[in-house]
Amino acid sequence: MTPPILTAAGLVKHFRAGGMGAKRKVVRAVDGVTFDLAPGETLGVVGESGCGKSTMARLVVQLLSPDTGTVKFQGRSVGADMSLTEFRRQVQMVFQDSYASLNPRMTMIDAIAFGPMVHGVSKRDAERKAGDLLERVGLEPNRFGARYPHELSGGQRQRVNIARALAFDPQVLVLDEAVSALDKSVEAQVLNLLMDLRRERGLSYVFISHDLNVVRHIADRVMVMYLGEIAEIGPTRSLYTAPRHPYTKALLAAMPSLDPDNRTEVAPLAGDPPNPIDPPPGCRFHTRCALAFGPCSLTKPATLVVGAGHLAACHLNARKGEAA
Amino acid sequence: MLIFLTRRIIYTLPIMLGVAIVCFALVHISPGDPLVSILPPDASVELQNQMMAIYGFDRPYPEQFLRWLGRAVQGDLGNSIASGRPVTSEVFNAVGNTLILAACATIIGFTLGGLFGFVAGFFRDSWIDKLASVISVIGVSVPHYWLGMVLVIIFSVELAWLPATGAGPGGSSAWEWDWIYIRHLILPAVTMSVIPMGIVARTVRALVADILQQEYVTGLRAKGLLDRGVLKHIIKNAAPTALAVMGLQMGYLMGGSILVETVFSWPGTGYLLGQAIFQRDLPLLQGTILVLAMFFVVLNLLVDVAQTALDPRLQRG
C-alpha cells in the first residue's frame, strides 16, 4: 500500500459567533475530521451548505489554522517536519468564485506568474511558465495573457485559476466547488480539463461539490460531511449503490434525475440543515433521520467499517443482521 | 435593545476620554510654559502658586491630566484670561445663542434641502434633478463665511433691510422671540443653513431614488397604488436616516459655528472661540472646545440610539 500523499487527522475548527460569558456562541464548523488521500486519487467531498466543507478545505490548505488536529503531506507534519513554504508548493487550491479569485487589476500572465515569483523564480521564467500553462488549459497566451479578469468568461477565468494553481507544480489540488458556478456545458469542459491534467501530471484531487452527479463522475472515493463531521466515506461505486448512512441515502434520493420512471415524489429530507452553532445531541443527523431509533438521540455513533475502505457513522450499522 | 444601549454607551466612554485627553493636550502643545498660558501676563505670584498647586504643572502628565479632568467634571474649567470670569459660565451663556442659531439653520437647511432632494429623487434625471444637484454642489463648495459677507452686502449694506451684526438689543444674554431680535437671526441662520442644505438634499435624493428603484415599489406603482401610498412609504423608510443626518448636521453646526458667528458677531460659542484665539486666551479656548466636543459626542450617541430604535434592522451592534 502506497502511503497517503495527504493526511488530515482530527481537524477541529470552531468560530466565535458573538454572545458573552455563558451565552457565548460557538460555530462548530469542523468538528473532528480525519481522512487520507492516496497519490493519484480523487476524493470527492459532498454535503449541504453549512456542513463545513469550505472550512475544511481551508484547514487542509493552511489558510486557516486548526484548533486541534494535524495535516501531513507524505507523512510529514506541516509546520513541524515540513515548512509552510514547501507545503504551499505541493498543495494548492482552486476557489469557487472565478471572478473574485482574480485580482481585477492584474493581467492573466501576471496573476499566474505571481506564485512562482514568490518562490524565487525570475520574472522572465515565471512569465514564460505562465504562458505555457495558459496554453495547456486551453487559452492562447497571445490572446489571453494580457487580458483582465472582466474580459474573460467564467469558464475561462476558472481555467486561469487552475493554471495559477498548477504554476507551483503541486501534487495535490483542493478544488472548492470549482465548477459549481459554471454553466453546465462549460462545467463539462472544465471537468474534462481537470481529468486530463490529473492523468498527465499524476495529481491528486480533493474535489468539493454539492453536485452528486459531478462527484460521481470524477471521484474515486467520496466523503459525505454533515455539520462538521464525516457521516460516511468510501469508494464511489459502493457509496452510490449501497450507501450505509441515512444522510447519504437521502442525498442520493434527492438528486434530480432526468429519468421519468425515477421521479422524486416525496422529499427525502425533512426540514432545513440545522445550525452548526447548536448541533443536536447524540447523532447530529437524528432530528432529520427517517430511521432514527433509541440510541440516536443519546450517543454519538462510532465510525464503523462497513465494507472495503468504506466507513459510516451510524448506529444502524452496529446492529447485527439488520439491513440499514 | 438594552444590551445595545449599554454596549453603545460603553463604546462611547473611551472616545470621551480620548476627547478629554486631546483637549487637555491643547494647553501643552501651545508654545511656552503652560502656567503662563493660562494666566494673564500681570498675574500675581500668589495666583501663580495657586494655579501650580491646583493643576500641578511640575508633575508628570498623567497626574496633571487627572487633576484637570477632576476639576473639569466638577464644572471648573478655569478662568478666562481676558474677562477673568469662570470659563464655564462664559460658555453656558454663549451656548444658548448658538443653539438658537444652529437649530434655526438646521430647520431651514433641512426643510429646503429635504424638499429639493425629494423632488430631485422623484423626478430623477429631469431638469429639476440637475438644478437640485447644481444647488447642492454649490452648497457644499461655497465658503459659508463668505456667503455671510455677501448676504450682509446685499441685505444690510445695499438694501439696509436687515442688521449686519449682533443678536439684538439685549446683547449676548437676553433673547426673546420677537421681531426686533429675530431680524438679527435671519441672515446668520440662512448663511449657516446652506451647509446642511447641500448635504441633506444629496442624501434625501439618493434615498428617494434608491427606494423608488427597489422592485417592490415598482411593483406598487405598477399596480396603480400611486403616489400617496408610495409617498407615505418613502417617508417612512427615509425618515430614520434623514433624521440621523439632520441630528448630526446640527451637531456640526454647533461645533463649527465659529466662522459664521465671527462674521455676524453673533454672541455664541463660536464667537467666544474667535475671541479666545484673538486674545490667546487658552483656558477659554480649551474649555469651550471641551464642551462643544463632548456635546457632539453625546449627540452622536443619541442619534445612533434613536436611529436604531426607529429601525431595528440596524441593531447588529
Add this chain to the structure above:
Amino acid sequence: MAVAATDINGLPTRDKSPSYWASVGKRFLKDKVAVGAGCVALTMVLMAVFAPWVAPADPLDGSMMDRLSPIGSEGYILGADELGRDMLSRLIYGGRLSLFMGVTPVLVAFFVGSAIGVTAGFAGGWVNTITMRVLDVFYAFPSVLLAIAISGALGAGIVNGLLSLTVVFIPPIARVAESVTTSVRKLEYIEAARASGASGLRIVKAHVLGNVLGPIFVYATSLISVSMILAAGLSFLGLGVSPPNAEWGLMLNTLRNAIYVQPWLAALPGVAIFITSISFNMLSDGLRSAMDVKA
C-alpha cells in the same frame, strides 16, 4: 509577450487591452462638465504657479492714496485693497498660498492616512480595533473645531495651519482606506495570494494597493475644496497665514470693514475661493463617476 496574433481569417487580433486607468481616463473625458471643471481648476493652479509673470503689479506694493479704489478704476482692473495694493495681483498671488494650504494637507494626509488605514484594514484583529478607536477620537470633533483647536493652541503661522489641517484630514482618509482594504481583504484573490506563500507586505504591495489606492485617492480629491475653505477660514480668523502675505482668506478678513465702503471689492477674494473650490469639487465628482462603472 505582446506579439500580434492573427485569428482564423488572418486579421490581427487585439492582444493588449487598455489598462484600468486608461479606461477611466476615457470615460472621464466624455463627461463635459467634469472636464470643464478640470480646466478651470487647472487654470487657477497655473495662474498661481506663474503668478510673477501673470500678475500686473507687486502684491505687496501699496499706495495709500489709491486705497479701496473700486473695481474698474484706472490702473486697478479689480480695484485696490485697504492698503492700496492692486487686487488682481493680490488675488493671483493669493492663489499660491491658498492652493498650497488647501492641497498640501490633503496630500500629506493621503499618504499618512492611507498607510494607517491599509495597515489597519489588512492586519485586522486588535491592531485594527485599536487604530480605529484612536481615529474615532479625532473623528469625534467636527473638523472646523479640531482645526481651530490645534491651530489656536499652536498659534498663527503657515506651518501650524498646515499641521492642524493635516491632522484634521488624516482620520477620514484613514477610515476610507481601512474600509476599502477590509472589503478587499475578504476576496478570494487575497486568499489565493496567501496560499501562494507570499508575505503580508508583498501581498499588500502586489494585490491590495492597486485595488485600494484608486478609491482612496478619489476621496482625497473631494477633500481638497474643503481643505481650501478651511485654510482660508483659519486665515480669516487670524490663524494660519498672517499679513502682509496675500491669501484669499486673510484678504477677506482684512477687507471686512470695507464692506460698507466698497462692498463688492471686499467680496472678491471669496469669489476666488468659491470658483476654485467648486471646480475641484466637480472634478472630484467626475473622477468618482468615471471610476464607478465596472468596465
